Amino acid sequence: MAQNFEHPFQGLQFVQKVSGGPRDVLVASSGAKLYTYSADSGQRLSVWPQDGADTSTANDTGSNPENEGPPEKKRKVDPEETKATAAPAKKKPAAWSHIPILTSTPDGKYVVALTAEDKCIRVFQIEVDGTFLELSSRPMPKRPCSITFMEENEILLGDKFGDVYSMPLIPSAEPRISKAAREHQKRIAATNLTVHTQRNLKSLEMQKQQAAKKAAVKADKAQEDAPAFEHQLLLGHVSLLTDVAFVSLPSPDPSSTRRRGYILSADRDEHIRVSRGPPQAHVIENYCLGHSAFVNSLCIPQWAPEILISGGGDPYLLVWNWTAAQILQKVPLVEETTKAKDVAVRSIWASSFDSGFSNPTRLILVVLEGSPTLLSFTLSSDGTLTTQKPLTTSGNVLNVQPHPTANTLIISVDNIREPGSTQDWRSAPASSQTRLQTFTLKQGGETLEWESVPSALTDNINAAETSTVSAGADKKAQTALNTSLYGLENLRKKTYGDDDAGSVL
């Protein structure tokens, strides 16, 4: 029956010259799985996690929410899990329904993915034949929202709780000796000098009794929420973090050859904070304030590291000289007249293309949540963004990757939902399910223009099945799938009444 959709690709990442081998590989995440494809032919090389030895179809891997519902969100971190080896869990169904973050280190040696429900950061090496070698999996206490890299491939991540951590790409062998583990004597902070009401005094008395009991038992599960692997808290917002970036600039002091690292962190409360890189992440250089809704994406082009382009719940982009917290330009994203719907910037990419001119065309690509249009801008050397002709695809744009060698742009599109909608599903799966499209810049034209081009890579990937989503999925399963791809509107602040109703009656 053709009543099934294929899962769209949520993450895309090219990895160049895998393990020093001769070829480039495209890593993509679709549903609960990761795939590798040859970057030239689109031939599938490997899947992770591998299906069990049994001949179960993709439908039975348990990764499909419409069958069993998504796994429950993990509350407690199981320390055993850190010891997971490269062998994928065969007997158990995957503990996650999708892979929201997929990225690779700047040198392309490692691929880092985040699996959703178990909040595990997984580091892979792609072998020459394209297979995945899982080097580590580290469960985080809170859901990571953004993963990037600092110098020497150190992982930098921001989480839902507002904290930014650094951790080594490859964890050291021995588990961290938890300080909390040593002689963990829980003291009760409150005393009868600090609590006064009868009820509080009574509960304090109870707590004291409890503590006395516990001391006798000797609590050995001292470890609380702290992960057992090496990690360092660098900075924090009291807000949900949405994006984190690391940049280094040459030192203004000519005698110093050491570059200065900066961490830029964006949150749901409109802030972009500029801090120094470790070990001085507690020194805040400035705040880039100017957004009036959540910030979702930070883009610092490699070729212009002093420029920041930020976007989020506002119908505009801001272009910053971020070292001075100065707004250079405010770029509207929608026509002033069409302010019917809230727009949210899903992601911003910087990319350069060979367009036949002597200089490569340097582009800023922006996609709005639930939109089949990829907005393109050129960025001049003085930091001016100029709007160019947008590019329209066959479905909502999910992800964009420039092909490393072919001078094309690979775009992952949503084949399940109607273009322009984050909720409404297409009535029936199209016969050929386009999940990837290839575009290139028209050569020699007066203005910048995109054209769709055929490519073996995308054709072959589109033809091959990944995991399927039943078109007849019920509403609940649909909603779960929708939110796994489109969660941005949840970041918007609700404007219902003040919740300060806690007045004493």
Added chain:
Amino acid sequence: MGAPAKRQKREEFRRKVAAATTEPSGDGSASPPGSVLNLPQKKYYRQRAHANPFSDHLLEYPLTPAHMDWSTHFPAYINPNATQMNAAGARRLLKDVEVVDIGCGFGGLLVGLAPVLPDTLMVGMEIRSKVAEYLTNRIHALRHQQQHLLQQTQTSTSSSSTPVPAPAPEPAQQPTTEITDNETPETTFPTTLIPGGYNNITALRANTMKFFPNFFARSQLSKIFICFPDPHFKARKHKARIVSETLNAEYAYALRPGGLLYTITDVEEYHFWILRHFGQQQGPEGSAEDEDANEQEEGGVKELFERLTPEELERDECVRVMMDSTEEGKKVSRNKGNKYVAVFRRKDDPAWPL
């Protein structure tokens, strides 16, 4: 009297006060002689003691510090040059706000500090809307009373004297209008003029854990007060504490080098928490019970602060006010509790690593 009746009465009272405060009298000059604003009564502004700092509320905060309209808060300090506008088109002040009381509550500290630092603009920030409203009304009434008193003294001295600002009698004297926690409506009026006439203090509702950098630019502040913070005893609530490694970086950002951060608490464990998070290796053995003890390595936000010595505290008038004037400080004294004070000086930013 049932609960609804009580609530109704509260609302009615607050409406009345709001009306009185917003009437065109402004600084009290246009009000009919003889009518002096009463201080608001706390019983009409009750609100539960805890607020969730992580929720959105319906907060008002400026886009950037340059967009903050302070002119409505400090009308006596508006720059007379009307062409001086801030980024949001509001009148500028003659000077910047320099002192912040984070979690000011009912404002005991501000009212106590007003005559001690009569030329310094101070703001109290409070997350509970009704408490902030109370303090705003209280400050308004205090200003009004001072204005009234000033007029009286001027007329009694046959008004030939110069229109100088308030003459300064002993500044250390406690204003007679101090509110204590349990008492009857305040009907007594001040008999002494206070330096500054309470024109240098104000209050606003804000969530400082989220929006501190929206109000204050880098190095703008000379003093930050954190008095009797919500202790959040449960370990899983520690993220809600107002003192933490990560928030301290924000305080350091707004505090100028040499500026002071004052803390006082009656919870011993919290005191050690504060010391730990500002870099003092202290606390009874085995009290490092929380995961934040991980960050005990050198470096970190601690290198931005140094603790003041007991002798320095002795000389600091603000410490005395913090001990004695805050509502919570009085309550602790009544209950014969302990008060733990720690004051930290902001050091210069470290040099970039070479």
